[in-house]
Amino acid sequence: MANKAYIETQNTLPVYDECDILVVGGGSAGHSAAIAAARAGAKNIILMERYGYMGGDATGGYVIMVPKLSWYNKSFVRGIQEEWFTRLSPIPNAVLGPDLSKIGKDSDQALINAWAKIHGCVSESEPKRLVRAVYFEPNQLKIELDKMLLEHKDAIRVLCHCWGTKPIMEGNEVKGVIFESKEGRKAILAKVVIDATGDGDIFRQTGAPYSTLADGETRSSTTALVWRMGGVNYDLYYEWQKANPKEYASLRQNLAKVAGFISAPLPSAQNDVVWVNNWHPNRDCATIKDATETEINTRNTIRDVIEYLKEVCPVGFRDAFLYDIAPQLGSRGSCRLKGEYIMTANDFAFATKHDDVIAWHSTICMINDCAPVEIPYRAILPQKVENLLAPGRHLSADNVAIDWLNLIPQCIGTGQAAGVAAAVAMADGTSVRDVDIRKVQNILIDQDVPLPRNERVDKSYTELCEQYNYGLYTDLAKKMKADAEELKEYRQSSIPIPGKDSSH
Ligand SMILES: Cc1cc2nc3c(=O)[nH]c(=O)nc-3n(C[C@H](O)[C@H](O)[C@H](O)COP(=O)(O)OP(=O)(O)OC[C@H]3O[C@@H](n4cnc5c(N)ncnc54)[C@H](O)[C@@H]3O)c2cc1C
Numbered sequence: 494m495a496n497k498a499y500i501e502t503q504n505t506l507p508v509y510d511e512c513d514i515l516v517v518g519g520g521s522a523g524h525s526a527a528i529a530a531a532r533a534g535a536k537n538i539i540l541m542e543r544y545g546y547m548g549g550d551a552t553g554g555y556v557i558m559v560p561k562l563s564w565y566n567k568s569f570v571r572g573i574q575e576e577w578f579t580r581l582s583p584i585p586n587a588v589l590g591p592d593l594s595k596i597g598k599d600s601d602q603a604l605i606n607a608w609a610k611i612h613g614c615v616s617e618s619e620p621k622r623l624v625r626a627v628y629f630e631p632n633q634l635k636i637e638l639d640k641m642l643l644e645h646k647d648a649i650r651v652l653c654h655c656w657g658t659k660p661i662m663e664g665n666e667v668k669g670v671i672f673e674s675k676e677g678r679k680a681i682l683a684k685v686v687i688d689a690t691g692d693g694d695i696f697r698q699t700g701a702p703y704s705t706l707a708d709g710e711t712r713s714s715t716t717a718l719v720w721r722m723g724g725v726n727y728d729l730y731y732e733w734q735k736a737n738p739k740e741y742a743s744l745r746q747n748l749a750k751v752a753g754f755i756s757a758p759l760p761s762a763q764n765d766v767v768w769v770n771n772w773h774p775n776r777d778c779a780t781i782k783d784a785t786e787t788e789i790n791t792r793n794t795i796r797d798v799i800e801y802l803k804e805v806c807p808v809g810f811r812d813a814f815l816y817d818i819a820p821q822l823g824s825r826g827s828c829r830l831k832g833e834y835i836m837t838a839n840d841f842a843f844a845t846k847h848d849d850v851i852a853w854h855s856t857i858c859m860i861n862d863c864a865p866v867e868i869p870y871r872a873i874l875p876q877k878v879e880n881l882l883a884p885g886r887h888l889s890a891d892n893v894a895i896d897w898l899n900l901i902p903q904c905i906g907t908g909q910a911a912g913v914a915a916a917v918a919m920a921d922g923t924s925v926r927d928v929d930i931r932k933v934q935n936i937l938i939d940q941d942v943p944l945p946r947n948e949r950v951d952k953s954y955t956e957l958c959e960q961y962n963y964g965l966y967t968d969l970a971k972k973m974k975a976d977a978e979e980l981k982e983y984r985q986s987s988i989p990i991p992g993k994d995s996s997h
Pocket residue numbers: 517518519520521522523541542543544547548549550551554556557558559560655656657658689690691694716717718719770771822823824825884885886887899900901902904996997
């Protein structure tokens with residue numbers, strides 16, 4: 494069929510609505526962008542989402558774990574990310590993770606022992622310390638994300654079940670987006686468009702440079718369909734792992750054989766529920782074939798995986814049953830922006846400092862001991878195209894750095910910054926390219942985002958980074974300075990393989 498084509502006839506489309514800021518995609522990045530824009534004073538925002546709920550991978554994809562929010566005794570990721578958990582914490586079984594007031598406590602061995610069973614809550618490096626890593630109930634988060642939007646209903650109009658398909662361009666300026674819905678094909682005109690679709694659905698049609706998933710070795714080039722098991726006793730499963738390390742290693746190896754791809758049962762906010770993460774290698778979540786095969790191949794093996802776990806570890810899984818299957822595909826990454834700044838491993842290995850820093854994020858990167866990394870505004874700002882921002886998992890990063898940058902906190906952080914930048918540009922009558930970045934940074938700080946080297950932020954954040962040399966005392970970071978080949982080897986060894994610990 495490759496040579497066949499159908500010529501679509503020219504159409505006059507109805508303009509469904511007009512706004513100042515149009516956010517396409519309501520995941521961690523897009524939802525945060527809309528909320529942050531409203532809180533920064535924007536009054537005319539539209540949030541368009543192809544499904545019926547907000548949160549994207551975090552809610553619909555059942556990615557129910559946010560790792561590494563802290564380093565030593567400080568949480569470097571606050572803002573809307575921490576607000577999610579503050580809002581969910583009064584709800585029974587909605588969140589699980591070490592309390593902010595307890596993080597970094599390396600002396601309290603009892604606390605460390607208690608959290609050791611929950612993946613990511615205790616540091617890998619010595620001395621062991623508690624890490625702010627939070628597990629949450631995705632359906633409770635869906636409800637909370639709606640509530641946040643309802644609190645700003647004077648400023649944000651939400652359109653569910655609307656699929657943004659094409660940018661409206663005048664020269665190199667984005668002027669709106671065409672979308673499909675049950676009401677047909679229509680247009681929305683906007684002064685600024687925030688592409689938060691995760692796969693660059695909008696920016697890749699604007700002429701802005703972008704990369705594709707050319708590198709089949711990164712974690713981002715794996716897809717997933719997450720599902721959950723109920724009736725589990727996670728505490729007993731953990732005790733069994735400790736008491737039977739050989740059997741546990743073989744369970745991990747064999748699970749990949751039973752399923753046909755790497756799979757891992759991981760803790761959740763409840764002891765009797767696990768989420769089963771999986772990694773289908775060399776798949777692009779934005780192609781029809783790969784997305785379809787991931788859906789069908791995962792579901793086809795779920796019963797076998799449950800039977801296998803019951804047989805090998807009855808103490809943990811004797812009464813296990815299929816609890817539910819995520820309503821949407823797990824998309825780790827596809828197209829990425831090649832923005833005004835492309836983040837690389839150097840940003841991690843050398844703790845690059847950026848004047849236009851918009852988020853300061855802890856990461857899962859081990860070359861710098863998971864130290865906070867600065868993300869510049871230019872990493873969400875496209876080259877060549879105006880009135881467009883691209884926060885979230887498709888931000889501007891190379892094939893290596895993207896694996897450390899596509900986590901939920903980074904998506905929320907860049908989304909929050911995009912929303913504030915768009916609001917400031919609207920208020921000041923500038924373009925998002927020429928936005929007053931100092932003003933954006935100050936509003937982000939008002940929105941509880943700590944930024945480095947800013948006199949309005951507690952100095953102890955920067956001092957802590959300096960005290961521990963931004964994590965660059967690690968052997969690997971030192972070697973990287975000497976030999977760039979180390980990075981290649983490290984990257985290969987960081988791809989999840991059976992027997993290795995990775996939840997992402
Ligand atoms: C299986 C798996 C495990 C992971 N593990 C972890 C982990 O443990 N911790 C962690 O922090 N991160 C993890 N990640 C990464 C993280 O979940 C994602 O990178 C992050 O949630 C992406 O947020 P986002 O808003 O950029 O994109 P998404 O969450 O993908 O949101 C994009 C939104 O846009 C909507 N959309 C897409 N296209 C259109 C369109 N054309 N028109 C309208 N709407 C559209 C989507 O429906 C979605 O709501 C994991 C990812 C996967 C898939």
